[in-house]
Amino acid sequence: MSRLKGRPVLNKRRAARFAAVQALYQIELMGAPAETVCREFVDHRLGRLFEAFETDQPSPAVDREWFEIVVRGAWAAHARLDPEIELCLAEGWTFGRLGYLLRACLRAGAFELAERLDVPVKVVLNEYVELAFLFFDSGEPAFVNAVLDRLAAILRATETTP
Numbered sequence: 238m239s240r241l242k243g244r245p246v247l248n249k250r251r252a253a254r255f256a257a258v259q260a261l262y263q264i265e266l267m268g269a270p271a272e273t274v275c276r277e278f279v280d281h282r283l284g285r286l287f288e289a290f291e292t293d294q295p296s297p298a299v300d301r302e303w304f305e306i307v308v309r310g311a312w313a314a315h316a317r318l319d320p321e322i323e324l325c326l327a328e329g330w331t332f333g334r335l336g337y338l339l340r341a342c343l344r345a346g347a348f349e350l351a352e353r354l355d356v357p358v359k360v361v362l363n364e365y366v367e368l369a370f371l372f373f374d375s376g377e378p379a380f381v382n383a384v385l386d387r388l389a390a391i392l393r394a395t396e397t398t399p
Contacts, residue, residue: 261341311348
């Protein structure tokens with residue numbers, strides 16, 4: 238994934254989100270329990286986040302607590318949040334039609350919008366759009382922005398109204 242080259246090193250919180258998206262992807266793809274995947278990441282993977290991306294950048298420090306909050310919270314809330322996300326997709330699209338990685342990114346962002354009210358909407362949108370640029374090379378970052386922006390208007394209407 239060439240997107241990592243030339244990009245600034247991730248701060249602790251963004252690194253946690255980056256890892257959380259990967260963990261959510263693994264949970265859904267492998268059908269593994271969230272607790273098992275969290276433990277695997279904390280014990281073995283958080284120190285080598287960029288290893289699979291074949292980059293010379295050192296792996297960033299990770300806010301491990303934030304990582305676990307996002308992974309456990311997003312997965313625990315996915316049955317409730319997935320339909321909310323689906324409402325924000327273009328007509329004719331279903332949540333199941335999206336790829337695993339895109340679903341993981343949207344679930345993490347939706348969780349933060351729904352549950353982490355101490356994080357402003359603009360921060361949540363910016364963080365997950367930036368992460369989408371790290372994971373995807375096409376139009377997915379704009380897609381993530383559009384979906385999370387629509388979702389924010391539903392979940393945090395008082396914060397997003399002009």
